[in-house]
Amino acid sequence: MLTIDNLKVSYGSVEALKGISLDVAEGEVVTLIGGNGAGKSTLIRAVAGLVRQKSGAITFEGRSIAGLRPHDAVRIGIGHSPEGRLVFGDQTVRDNLVLGAFARDDAATVGEDIETAFRMFPRLRERQGQMAGTLSGGEQQMLAIARALMSRPKLLLLDEPSLGLAPLIVHEVFRVIRDLKARGMTILLVEQMANLALEVADRAYVLETGSITMSGTGPKLLRDPRVRAAYLGA
Numbered sequence: 001m002l003t004i005d006n007l008k009v010s011y012g013s014v015e016a017l018k019g020i021s022l023d024v025a026e027g028e029v030v031t032l033i034g035g036n037g038a039g040k041s042t043l044i045r046a047v048a049g050l051v052r053q054k055s056g057a058i059t060f061e062g063r064s065i066a067g068l069r070p071h072d073a074v075r076i077g078i079g080h081s082p083e084g085r086l087v088f089g090d091q092t093v094r095d096n097l098v099l100g101a102f103a104r105d106d107a108a109t110v111g112e113d114i115e116t117a118f119r120m121f122p123r124l125r126e127r128q129g130q131m132a133g134t135l136s137g138g139e140q141q142m143l144a145i146a147r148a149l150m151s152r153p154k155l156l157l158l159d160e161p162s163l164g165l166a167p168l169i170v171h172e173v174f175r176v177i178r179d180l181k182a183r184g185m186t187i188l189l190v191e192q193m194a195n196l197a198l199e200v201a202d203r204a205y206v207l208e209t210g211s212i213t214m215s216g217t218g219p220k221l222l223r224d225p226r227v228r229a230a231y232l233g234a
Contacts (some may be wrong), residue, residue: 001026001186002047002153007056008043016042018210019056024155028176029187031197031218033231034207035044040190041083043207044159044233047188048080060155064122075103079153083160083190089133093124096132096143100150110150117146120176138169156180158189164195176198194231196197206231 002024009017017039024030032040045051048059049070058065065073073080088096097117101110118125121142127135132143140162148156158177162170174196180187181200191197198204201218206227213219221227 001061003057003059004043004047005057005059007043007046007058008054009039009046009051010054015054016210017046017053020207020210020212022205022215023069023210024188025156026186027184028202029181029189029200029218031189031191031201031204032207033191033194033197033204033221033227035231036192037209037212038201038207040207041159044080044083044157044188044190046071048082071103073082074151075155077151077154078157079148079151079155080157081141081144081148081159081161082211083163085140085141087132087135087136087140087147089131091132092129093132093135093143094128096147097124097150100147103151113150113152117149120149120179121146138165138172141165141169142176145173149180154186156185156187158187158191160190160192162191162193170196170219194227195222198227 002019004022007017007020008015018042033044034040042051046053049068053066088099095113098110104110123139124142124146127139132140134145134227146163161173179199196220198218204218204221205212206214
């Protein structure tokens, strides 16, 4: 579904991605792990059309998406739950979900998907009339994921979904990720909690300072002593 070939991205004179190549097959959960500044979020943002590549190729379903604008990325089937959540704070929870469906032309079924979101995250149903900016961090993360799903994406980009959340909420978020995986959703997941990320991943890549240093199945990397020493505290 997604192929990235020798991707380079720079911020001024700083090269954030130094020739990254990876792929995500339909129905897979692929995880990117690595420390702060490794380039994980930059890669996600490049796929979502939020940053421009210096060189290399990004192909989605056989089509080059180089230079694609973010709203057009949504239209072709790429949903994005960004780092930091970035919900529309002055809009209600329900309105955030409606806005997530902006690219759809089947307005009659948007309400059904809002109900699905509420079943997935019951707390959002309780707060559907509340301004999103007044939600807790965990509730905002639930809303960001649910909003991304409202576009009915073929590929879901999840950028640091556990960042800053209490352990109980982290496990709830990963429960949803496992449920989405069981339904066949294709997911590219950036996550610093490597143990949870690798447990849910079919395959994974380790990024360090803009380069891929290791790759393999989730279980294989979970057992790798280098990964355990660097990212699992073991």
